[in-house]
Amino acid sequence: MITSLQTIFDRQTMAARKDAYFRYVQSRAREFFTPEGQYRPQVEPDRRITYWILPALLATEDAAIRELALRVYAADPCWEGWNIFTTSSIAANLVRERVKLTPELIARSEEHLARFVDPGDGRVPSSGANDYMFHGFNDNMPAMATRAMIFAGEVLDNAEILDHGLFFLEGLCAHFQRRGLLAEYNSSTYTPITLVALMDIAEMARTAEAREMAEACANRVLLDMVAHWHPEIGGPAGSSSRAYLPDYTIQLSTQNALMWYFGYPNCLDPIAMLSGDAYGGPLHHGPDNAFLTAQFVECFAADFTEVRPEIQKFARAPRAYPYEVRATMDSGKTAECLTRTYVMPHWSLGTSSGVMWAGQAGHHVTLRGTLLRGDDPTDWRQRVALWHFLRSGEKDWGDMEPSYNNTVAPTTHVNDYGQWHTIQSAGSAMVVGHLGTSLYDKEIHDLTFVIIASIFGTMPDELYANETPLETWSGEAMARDWHFLRFDEVFVGLRAAGVLDERTLPVRRVMKNGYLRIEVPALETTPTRVTPEFRKDFDVAYVLEMASAEECSFARFRAECLAAKWTCYRCFYRNARYQGRHGELQIVDSIEPEGVRFMAVDGNLEAPAFFSATGMDPALTRLFPDGRTVRQRRLVFRTEFVGSLFYPAKQQVLAMDEG
Secondary structure, eight states, X not given: OOOOOXXXXXXXXXXXXXXXXXXXXXXXXXXXXXXXXXXXXXXXXXXXHHHHHHHHHHTSSOHHHHHHHHHHHHXXXXXXXXXXXXXXXXXXXXXXXXXXXXXXXXXHHHHHHHHHSSOXXXXXXXXXXXXXXXXXXXXXXXXXXXXXXXXXXXXXXXXXXXXXXXXXXXXXXXXXXXXXXXXXXXXXXXXXXXHHHHHHHHHHOSOHHHHHHHHHHHHHHHHHHHHHEETTTTEEOSOBSSOOHHHHTTOSOHHXXXXXXXXXXXXXXXXXXXXXXSOOSOOTTOSSXXXXXXXXXXXXXXXXXXXXXXXXXXHHSOOOSSEEEEEXXXXXXXXXXXXXXXXXXXXXXXXXXXXXGGGOSSOOBSEEEEEESSSOTTSGGGEEEEXXXXXXXXXXXXXXXXXGGGOEEEOXXXXXXXXXXXXXXXXXXXXXXXXXXXXXXXXXSOEEEEEXXXXXTOOOSEEEETTEEOSSSOEEEOTTOOEEEEXXXXXXXXXXXXXXXXEEOOEEEEEETTEEXXXXXXXXXXXXXXXXXXXXXXXXXXXXXXXXXXXXXXXXXXXXXXXXEEEEEEESEEEEEEEETTEEEEEEEETTTTEEEXXXXXXXXXOOOSEEETTOOGGGGOSSTTOOOOOOSOSSSSTTOOOOSSSOOOOOOSOOOOO
């Protein structure tokens, strides 16, 4: 049954959900803070909580809670220094909540903005630093910096700070005129931060130019989120620029809270999930949930009155399956990515063709499959996700690590040391990978390629190795073996392989920390220094198929996978071809020099798509509905300093004409 989407962006639904969430936050205020405005011992000592939570606490009719909120706000030590998060929140809170703040807090806010938003001609850490331009890295921080500069410029009547904020917005407009998605696209943690900061400007800035650019960019970010949201599962589909454990596993995230606020059905109710023991899934900044409770307030603070009607109409339209999204983004030093997402009612598969941030961030989800293993998407245990990563030492998914106040919590991030090239057609995907450069000249003791599925303690309904049913998952395998999983009516097939220095690597089925895994170990105990030669000698790859009962039976699915043909070898360059259930996939690439010669589906080069989705009017991808364009006036705001304040990057200027 296809979910009704008529509540999405319904003003009454949104108002009711905002009120309900703010009331919930108010009910927990005394649990988080002492009467003097200090954090209680069990609360994570993260200073952002103070600034995020303020709008919810000031929204109450209870004078005692409002007074407590102001004491908490006044007591925080972050007033005496700059921070990309708190300084931006101070600016937004001053504009949004000014009539509820004391004269002392208003003056303190204005003083903070004057001192820290854009001081030192860009040569000291500040919101105006060159590092926070929109230049293809973590967009959420430039968005927060822009919000701080626009509001500070207006509040302080400082034309230069305001102009600096407008310059940042010009840069984001320039990006969206050449690419469909943010650099930090489809991220359940970070894309909402960017959206909220831009929407604050669109709703509250006094400067028309700022409002117009922010509104245009906010609507494009929102279109990314709407297009990639899977309404039947109640979570995001597709690859992602940056992810933590709740994001990988489509669980309780900032994006989930935001989509719930928008009126989407089948989301995890943030009030229910943060209350008591209703939720036992991955939690960002656990084990106490004060951090999430406060962070989610940012999702509800804006009214989202500036959402384009055409986007609202697209969001409410019933999904026609199969549903597909294709879009482009660029990021970091060299990455140009084509993203692809294929969605069916109970599952999705998404891939990204490029290497984000030159493979150094370790957050990029280049392939993600998601599925619902039952009929209740609001039960977090029924959500299953699978992805891959290259692990070397350090922590692993499911490991417990020290948290605040002598507690422990499951790790929420594991570095991926791999670089990946992917190709996809419908529910078929091929991935070829190798070691990134971040481990150069380091001694490592283990290196394992892993394909992982989050099953939260419940095994698949059926397991097969080739044609043999399995009673248990763990066991040895070979590169020619297919591994099959059935989750209710959704089917998954996997085949993995690896080679190191002409040695075929073992393939293993493993259960670890509650995760179902296929592992291809390259190093296990032998100390090895990573050299360019070692990197060139290491290859891993896999093919994946997904389907469901509306397409075929599990038996037929297995038979079709077993009949598929896969060739993957390297001599001078790497050549991989998979003839599977949805045609022929081919990648010809190289590890050194790094790059792809071509990727093809059925022999045809993969054509880039700016931004398209099934049922989406192409006109929605115009940044401005009237078709106008915005040009960035120059590449840096202050031409006398183009360097970084936060990284040891040399400033080398070859030409810098004025004007």
